Amino acid sequence: MTSIKDIARLAGVSPSTVSRVINDKEYVRAEIRDRVKAIVKEKGYVQNHAARSMVLRRTFTVGIVIPDTFNMFQRQLFATIEHHLEEQGYRTMFIFVTWSAESESACLRKLKSESLDGIIMMHEVQNPAVYKYLHEYSVPVVLCTFGSEDFPFPAVRVDECAAAEAAVAHLMDWGHRRIGIIAGTHFRFSVQRAEGYRRVFESRGMEPPKDSWKATVPSYSLEEGRRGMARLLRQDSTITAVFAMTDELAIGAMRTLHEAGLKVPEDLSVVGFDDIDISAYTAPALTTIRQPIREMGERTAALICDLIAEGKAEGSPFVLEHRLIERESVASPKGAPRDSSTQDGAPRLGTGGLGL
Amino acid sequence: MTSIKDIARLAGVSPSTVSRVINDKEYVRAEIRDRVKAIVKEKGYVQNHAARSMVLRRTFTVGIVIPDTFNMFQRQLFATIEHHLEEQGYRTMFIFVTWSAESESACLRKLKSESLDGIIMMHEVQNPAVYKYLHEYSVPVVLCTFGSEDFPFPAVRVDECAAAEAAVAHLMDWGHRRIGIIAGTHFRFSVQRAEGYRRVFESRGMEPPKDSWKATVPSYSLEEGRRGMARLLRQDSTITAVFAMTDELAIGAMRTLHEAGLKVPEDLSVVGFDDIDISAYTAPALTTIRQPIREMGERTAALICDLIAEGKAEGSPFVLEHRLIERESVASPKGAPRDSSTQDGAPRLGTGGLGL
DNA sequence: TTGTACGCGTTATCAT
DNA sequence: ATGATAACGCGTACAA
Numbered sequence: 190m191t192s193i194k195d196i197a198r199l200a201g202v203s204p205s206t207v208s209r210v211i212n213d214k215e216y217v218r219a220e221i222r223d224r225v226k227a228i229v230k231e232k233g234y235v236q237n238h239a240a241r242s243m244v245l246r247r248t249f250t251v252g253i254v255i256p257d258t259f260n261m262f263q264r265q266l267f268a269t270i271e272h273h274l275e276e277q278g279y280r281t282m283f284i285f286v287t288w289s290a291e292s293e294s295a296c297l298r299k300l301k302s303e304s305l306d307g308i309i310m311m312h313e314v315q316n317p318a319v320y321k322y323l324h325e326y327s328v329p330v331v332l333c334t335f336g337s338e339d340f341p342f343p344a345v346r347v348d349e350c351a352a353a354e355a356a357v358a359h360l361m362d363w364g365h366r367r368i369g370i371i372a373g374t375h376f377r378f379s380v381q382r383a384e385g386y387r388r389v390f391e392s393r394g395m396e397p398p399k400d401s402w403k404a405t406v407p408s409y410s411l412e413e414g415r416r417g418m419a420r421l422l423r424q425d426s427t428i429t430a431v432f433a434m435t436d437e438l439a440i441g442a443m444r445t446l447h448e449a450g451l452k453v454p455e456d457l458s459v460v461g462f463d464d465i466d467i468s469a470y471t472a473p474a475l476t477t478i479r480q481p482i483r484e485m486g487e488r489t490a491a492l493i494c495d496l497i498a499e500g501k502a503e504g505s506p507f508v509l510e511h512r513l514i515e516r517e518s519v520a521s522p523k524g525a526p527r528d529s530s531t532q533d534g535a536p537r538l539g540t541g542g543l544g545l
Numbered sequence: 546m547t548s549i550k551d552i553a554r555l556a557g558v559s560p561s562t563v564s565r566v567i568n569d570k571e572y573v574r575a576e577i578r579d580r581v582k583a584i585v586k587e588k589g590y591v592q593n594h595a596a597r598s599m600v601l602r603r604t605f606t607v608g609i610v611i612p613d614t615f616n617m618f619q620r621q622l623f624a625t626i627e628h629h630l631e632e633q634g635y636r637t638m639f640i641f642v643t644w645s646a647e648s649e650s651a652c653l654r655k656l657k658s659e660s661l662d663g664i665i666m667m668h669e670v671q672n673p674a675v676y677k678y679l680h681e682y683s684v685p686v687v688l689c690t691f692g693s694e695d696f697p698f699p700a701v702r703v704d705e706c707a708a709a710e711a712a713v714a715h716l717m718d719w720g721h722r723r724i725g726i727i728a729g730t731h732f733r734f735s736v737q738r739a740e741g742y743r744r745v746f747e748s749r750g751m752e753p754p755k756d757s758w759k760a761t762v763p764s765y766s767l768e769e770g771r772r773g774m775a776r777l778l779r780q781d782s783t784i785t786a787v788f789a790m791t792d793e794l795a796i797g798a799m800r801t802l803h804e805a806g807l808k809v810p811e812d813l814s815v816v817g818f819d820d821i822d823i824s825a826y827t828a829p830a831l832t833t834i835r836q837p838i839r840e841m842g843e844r845t846a847a848l849i850c851d852l853i854a855e856g857k858a859e860g861s862p863f864v865l866e867h868r869l870i871e872r873e874s875v876a877s878p879k880g881a882p883r884d885s886s887t888q889d890g891a892p893r894l895g896t897g898g899l900g901l
Numbered sequence: 902t903t904g905t906a907c908g909c910g911t912t913a914t915c916a917t
Numbered sequence: 918a919t920g921a922t923a924a925c926g927c928g929t930a931c932a933a
């Protein structure tokens with residue numbers, strides 16, 4: 190590969206001059222600048238990243254820690270982040286993590302050896318050593334989609350509990366009382382969303398939801414949604430609606446319903462969470478909670494850039510607004526007309542909530 | 546960050562010795578080896594990647610060029626590749642590309658500056674300069690999901706044309722004759738799949754498909770599938786089946802059908818292509834062509850490793866077998882019983898084709 | 902305004 | 918078996 194020295198020789202100047210030209214520094218005669226630039230272009234020269242980051246002691250790279258099974262929601266999120274980071278001149282390096290302890294150690298090792306300029310965590314690593322390392326060496330970090338009480342990292346997220354509450358309250362507004370939940374585990378949001386579910390019952394002075402209305406599944410896949418729904422149906426066939434903790438789970442659940450010959454929403458209503466892109470295209474289209482993906486991504490990218498550049502992380506709030514997207518998967522339970530206490534008329538059909 | 550020199554000082558040896566220990570070289574007394582290792586562990590030392598790749602003149606990094614709007618099929622594919630590469634000690638760097646010329650230039654620039662050990666192209670870049678550069682500097686390259694006639698890069702893929710033929714033939718076998726197609730553009734596979742579609746008509750001695758049976762859409766998104774199907778319905782309402790060039794397009798198409806009050810497969814049959822994971826969970830589940838994702842990923846990873854290590858790329862074939870996955874989205878056209886020339890009985894319902 | 906010299910962290914080579 | 922030294926490509930302080 191052609192190096193800065195080659196260019197220097199070709200241009201009849203010293204390497205430092207070439208360096209100045211490339212980095213748009215002052216003190217270069219226009220004439221020389223042009224000559225060097227021409228040669229750079231001709232030779233297709235580009236700086237060697239490794240050498241640069243070695244001497245500059247920074248890598249211009251932001252690491253994104255993300256589950257290796259990332260879903261469409263996360264996919265859209267990091268696409269936004271990546272895009273903005275790119276604009277700011279940062280490279281992006283993905284660090285895929287599974288739920289295994291070994292994978293988390295590998296993650297830590299990677300974080301160390303890469304000496305990244307900043308880290309965006311889109312995955313709640315369990316091993317505290319990771320956060321501890323990041324904190325001790327004061328690596329710029331921003332948490333995205335979850336928060337932490339133990340470490341003072343800025344966190345961009347929605348109020349998971351309130352959002353889940355909105356989803357379940359929506360079901361209540363439609364007259365549902367026996368509402369099931371398909372719940373995941375492991376992550377903070379799983380307890381928060383479950384808490385939101387519980388609170389709706391509480392705040393309305395109702396009995397807490399029965400245990401038989403809950404199916405806990407080991408992951409957030411379509412298949413687990415399918416299984417969870419099947420279990421729910423077995424446990425208590427009187428439920429009239431289901432809150433699935435993620436859209437994937439909800440779509441899997443609808444599949445079970447379809448196989449069982451049950452119609453959504455006529456026989457059973459479903460609401461999801463995340464508003465992944467496919468949720469507007471299922472039959473029926475899924476009523477769900479939308480997290481402001483774009484905004485979250487922009488905010489996260491801006492934060493990490495500020496953190497890297499100036500060490501500051503101001504400009505709250507980092508808790509963004511969620512929004513209920515009404516589509517077609519919710520209706521009144523059979524026999525029971527819609528709760529008169531709500532203002533809204535019929536559910537919006539079509540792609541009204543598509544955001545096009 | 547603690548460096549090799551720090552460790553050396555702490556252990557009372559020279560940096561070279563530490564280097565030998567770290568890289569498991571010979572000629573180190575066991576006693577010293579243990580002492581150094583202990584200190585390395587205690588200090589949590591890890592090699593600096595930039596420095597290493599500078600002196601070794603390799604980055605241990607494989608670049609994956611991929612569309613920034615990658616779909617679930619590609620997502621599963623690169624997950625497999627990433628996993629295998631990781632096992633072989635390679636890092637992975639994604640290079641996201643859009644369909645713009647500017648983005649492709651940026652891609653080229655990146656490829657140059659990163660000095661990657663190898664490149665996996667999962668996206669058909671239009672600008673020949675990219676391939677030219679790769680070829681000239683004999684960077685190890687493997688194409689994944691498409692081939693090239695202009696450059697001798699090994700390519701892992703299926704026979705797109707034959708696969709599309711299988712999809713459409715399946716429709717024919719069910720008695721369909723007026724079969725529409727939702728087609729994309731830009732990529733090699735779009736012309737190959739369209740060609741497969743055409744050939745079925747030809748090989749059965751039928752008239753070529755009418756122009757009004759074809760809707761060409763500008764991208765492969767859910768939304769374009771929806772639009773394409775709507776257009777098809779307007780252009781010729783007598784079609785009884787549709788071949789969508791990708792599953793996303795198919796799912797979007799089914800959405801239009803749902804909105805129009807048409808039932809799949811009773812009113813209209815649909816077959817897709819790719820077998821993305823959600824295709825088994827839609828209602829109805831999608832009949833589609835499965836590309837052997839796992840195998841393709843493994844093959845691609847193995848190839849790039851061989852290419853990097855030994856410069857060779859042997860062990861064809863690189864053209865893998867596709868497979869028709871029959872689910873629920875195909876039935877006989879209304880009024881017409883299933884073509885008696887086929888051996889198979891009723892379509893498989895449920896998740897028989899799920900591959901669990 | 903330009904060039905020289907050094908250092909970043911690591912490994913390979915050669916000397917010991 | 919171990920250590921000293923050079924080199925990788927670049928940026929920068931300092932000399933010119």
